[in-house]
Amino acid sequence: MTTTKDNESVPALRRAVKILDLVGLQQTPPNAAEIARLLALPRSSTHGLIGVMTELGLLEHAAGHASGYRLGPRLLDWAAHVSSRQDLIGAFHHVVGAHPELAPYTVSLSTLDGDEVVYLASRASERGLGVHYSVGLHLPAVYTATGKAQLSAMNRAAFREWLTLYPLATWPPVSTPHSTITPGEIMEEIRVAQNEGYAMDDGQIHLGVWCFAAAVHDSSGHTAGGLGISQPKPANAGEVRDLMARLVVSIAAELSGRLGYRGDRQA
Structure with missing residues (x-):
């Protein structure tokens, strides 16, 4: 059986999924600060996580929104x-x-x-x-x-x-x-x-x-x-x-x- 401790052993992955869910629901691409605020996450670690997710193609900078993010092309490949x-x-x-x-x-x-x-x-x-x-x-x-x-x-x-x-x-x-x-x-x-x-x-x-x-x-x-x-x-x-x-x-x-x-x- 999976324990609570096991479930909490990969918080970065859980945060990444929450970020993807949030970004996918927003009509206007949110920036990193907005994402951290809306999810009540530490701003510094959220910036770092978003940077990695962007590098991996899970997120991308939204055209016309200098600091906003939308879902990335890698998700389309998976879909x-x-x-x-x-x-x-x-x-x-x-x-x-x-x-x-x-x-x-x-x-x-x-x-x-x-x-x-x-x-x-x-x-x-x-x-x-x-x-x-x-x-x-x-x-x-x-x-x-x-x-x-x-x-x-x-x-x-x-x-x-x-x-x-x-x-x-x-x-x-x-x-x-x-x-x-x-x-x-x-x-x-x-x-x-x-x-x-x-x-x-x-x-x-x-x-x-x-x-x-x-x-x-x-x-x-x-x-x-x-x-x-x-x-x-x-x-x-x-x-x-x-x-x-x-x-x-x-x-x-x-x-x-x-x-x-x-x-x-x-x-």
Whole structure:
């Protein structure tokens, strides 16, 4: 549990948030003295904090107000990222809801976060099969189908840079006890995914469960995430494999199109 002492250990951050809230609500950009007065803060430390916030782009001097401040451009960058992610999640739910053929599968959406994927959305199988990927769940990217799909969508330079940051020797062991896949085999899976347009996780995360995934692209052509469909591996796996692969590629392409991606027609 977080204690009161812990909460009070970063007063500068709390003051910075109060300053942002205040500046955002003022019709006329306030100066440092007004900010200190309105928030009952020490004037000297408020001046110093405002200076750092201006340097970081959280505040900026308002044109026509020599000593007044308004919200800075860095906040707009953050807002754009939040808006973009919300657009992605909203588009995911719209597309998934429009395809009844997805009912047998758990459908998930993740984004790459370093050497992990973090799940942004998930819809469990309507038949009670498969697994559920909780929003916010982090898993090793190299063992998830959605992670491998995103890694396979990187260009060579970006993938080499990723491998420099996360070399094979640092990869965690596979989570399911009966899977003996090696880093070299994972690299081959990523290479195959580059050619096939989809990636697989065959029991590497959940024993007996397989997942197929394809990359999702935004309007600028960047990889926005990975879309996955999963279910317990069926007895007729050979027959079902091509069906699941085609389905996930098709749904990921539709989701990308909804985000404005135009494939080869991108500038």
